Amino acid sequence: MADARRNFNTITLVLIPVAIAINIAVGQLIYTLKIPLYLDSIGTVLVGVLAGPLAGALTGLISNLVWGLSGLNVTYAPFAAVAAVIGLLAGVFAEAKWLRTWWKAILAGVITGIISAAISAPISAYVFGGVTGAGTDVIVAIFRGFGFGLLPSSFAQGVTSDPLDKAITFLLVWLIVRALPMRFLSRFPGASNISA
């Protein structure tokens, strides 16, 4: 039993760096396709689903620190806490068996997107002046123009992109988990949460 437990820790530990590399590689692939999505947290959600909320949170946190410390995308680093919450929520939703049905997976993604927009807003407002430096700043401008405050405008920007992005992320994870062999899945603590 002790041996099995140690083994299981190792596979989660090996999955995390692979998941971080998936975040970065897929994020950049999507960027080259010029689609208005990020899809840079598929790995984080996958770890949350397979290995539980804590492993998911750790993956999100390290992922954004690696983006930052490697200099690939330094503006991601201040949002490490948001990434951690995304991984945590993925684990929580999987434990509630929401990742078994495709539409529940989408719903879990939408909720995660709204929560992540809500946590991003104060960070964005304090560190980045409430703007993203990208095209979505039009939304910030519209809301500011109507006299909304800094936080609501920044949240409005996040909430137009995050729920859709996380819904597609969760749906892709649902699809991937279904395609993985049972032999592989059964090595993770979350296996029983995914398949009936």
Add this chain to the structure above:
Amino acid sequence: MAEAIGLYLPRASFVHRLHPVTKLAISGFILVAGLALPGMWSPYLLVLFGMLPLAVLSRVFRVLASRTWRIVVPFMISVFLIQGILWSGGTPLIGFGPISFKREGLQFAVASTGRILIVVSSFLWFALTTRPDMLMSALAQRGLSPSLSYLIVSSIQIVPRFQARAATILDAQRARGLEVTGSMLRRMRAVVPLVVPLILSSLIDVEERALAIEARGFNHPGPKTSFVEITQAGWEAFLQWFLVLAMAATLIFRFLSR
């Protein structure tokens, strides 16, 4: 480390020979001080009297300046236009017809740009002068869990391979007739045939890697030795403690002055 993501630039500078933790403490202090000190000009003073001399000393000034510039400018333009003009209830300062820059909005934009400048330049300076694997070895020697250090080093090392694999899959699917250009809907449809094979093929590695590191005694209890021993001068230890205390003092000052 043969291949890894990162910006590290090998230079024969005094700064490059410093202990990684010393550099972490320096950039951490500049980051904390830049975000926590009051006054909209304090981040600029820190850049001028902190980052600038450091960049010159570490002989990365040109790269640091151009990379920082490229990241900060889009933010700067957005924040000045949006918060400068659309600040509600501010005092108009300069106007062109119905549009005017508000005093409070401009002050906010100056302060925000300073904070963005501090975040971007401190992270980039650290990434340019410090090898990530050296940093993790140094932290492991200071008692950071070897598992955590493994997580960070191996993710940095496998990213380039995954990027290469992503490029291969992109080429392969295009050879089979997948459209990755054209209308938005067409590009959106390309997401699943690109992303799913990339992830599934990456996960195949996971089991093999787990077996490989176990066979090398990864789970062996007890102290672990390191391939590289990183040494530091006595004054560096002193500087590290000084900077950590200075960070704490800045934060305490910030919360008391509220």
